[in-house]
Amino acid sequence: MTKDIDHISKTEFMEKLESYRKGSITRRHFLNVTGLGAATAVLGATVPGLRPSPAFAGNIGDRVVVATWPNYHDPANFEAFTEATGAHVQVNVFGSNEEMLAKLQAGATGWDVYVPTNYTIEDYVKEGLIEPLDTSKLPNYDASAFDPRYAEAGSVDGTLYAVPKNWGSTGMAVNTKHNDGKPISSWKEFFDITMDKFSGRTMVHDYQLTTIGSALNYHGYSFNSVDEKELADAEKLLIEVKPHLFAITSDYQPSMRNGDAWLTICWSGDGKQLNTDIPEIHYVLGKEGGEIWSDYFAIPKSSERKEAGYALINFLLDPQVNAKEVLAHGYPTADSRTFDLLPDSLKNDPILFPAQELLDPLEFGAAVTLTDPNRAELMARFKSA
């Protein structure tokens, strides 16, 4: 048995990646720019040299491929899964739901588990890209344990296609050092301060849903609006703000960490990670509203290792395992069994579990928000303006 002798261990590898992230390169950016996420999926599936040792393969096969978001799992959990089943976990990281959808639409294969956000599931079902889930293969899934608010998008027309992973919010991260120690509290302030004393220091996502959504919130419109006039107002604001932006990127952690940027649209888990390492960076929700979302586990129809896919999802749904996941990614769980296992400091964390009055104005993204051609074109116009 010469397992793992000729290469670094997976833990070590993940730690290396982690330190990359804490430095200035992140996988999200790296993979976004290179398309390496999809490339590794293809490579991993075809190059025998990249396959893990079959000596440990159990009856679910020797490997399972996950398409997921950056900084979204505890690598130790994957190690434990491999120990238990013999199947190695191969992780492909993606930059956006659009990218994931575009690649599956274009016929990309090789993934066994993926992590779609609430508003995409309906489209995956419509396009026939997703498999209904067989709950008999998911004994750790207990529907009654989940807050329905974060679980209902997993079912389409009464059929279960996806089970909840975790939820989160989209707000903003601000380095209060540059604002006399004060955080900001609204999208109005976010864009106004960008055009004023934060000029050249603000980042917006390279993602239409959140960037256009925030600009809509600025005007007091719905985050999900597809109204032509309201979108025109949002576009006007974005074009006006563009010269004052530091960057249009979903890879905002490095620039926030090294001090080049002071303000960014931010997902709550990233906000938690930034705040933990640099306390003067605060994560806040816009009081006009913003996005609340829930990510799910699903199995693409094209998967050739469905048993392994089920096994991995079931493993990650184990409350003990899931609690470790939460500690690693910093996003709140919708599973009450997992919640009970969290340390009190996290149960009461205002970034993970904000006060109800802050959550009330938030909206779930709608399917039409993702696929609306006008929003997509608006974002592309804004970027090439």
Added chain:
Amino acid sequence: MTHRTRNWLLLAPAGTWFLVMLIIPLSVVFIFSFGERAPSGGVVPAFTFEQYANLPARWTAFKNTMTLAPIGTLLALLIAYPLAYFLAVKANPKWKTILLVLVIVPFWTSILIRSYAWIFLLGGRGIPALLEWVGLEGIRLINTPFAVLVGIIYGYLPLMVFPIYVSLDKLDKRLLEASSDLGAKPWRTFLQITLPLSIPGIATGCMLVFILLMGEYLIPALLGGGKVFFVGNALVDLFLQSRNWAYGSAVAVALVAVMLITVTFYMRLISRLGASREDVSIM
């Protein structure tokens, strides 16, 4: 086997490659460009010029490409020529090979990694911090057109150096001696002998760099912060983010057309320069 069959057989691999990897995909893109965006992304067949009519919405991307690509090519030429000249004419033959290898060495690392290095160098804790130290405060470099230009020149310089080096290296040194014997000053020898004879190298270098720059995607994405947009970046967005394949195809066709026109014009210019040089040499 007849002569003819043998020729065909020899050409078959390249021909097949050309057909499968270039002609067919380009035809598909051309057909897509007359289609419409499918409701949830992609393309549905149609016959409409709507996508072409909408091209002005990407004017800035074309403008950025059409300004930064020629400027980048020109700056690369201005930096590469003296270097190539030194390597070919002035450098001690003993060191020549080592110096040439030094020009190639950066190619051993992927352009992606090397461009990433510039993110640190141009970012707030890199060169701007140094400038601040000498009293120049508040200078921002990363995510500007300047950063993109630096990346472009850095990335493509060797492609400019080598063709020029080759043409200067082949240059018959006796011509230079003759020129000097006949009383020409060094700068005149350079302008009338060296420079005209290196035009093929300059032309090749500029062409290589320019064509690659027109399709550039990576460097603006990394060093432009999503704000300095090339047509290449617009295309990636159209296919992966807004999933409007029809419009994306039209933009791609427009880019190919712009490149064809520019390159044809450029070739004409070069062949005219070449012709006038022959006139001179006849006199």
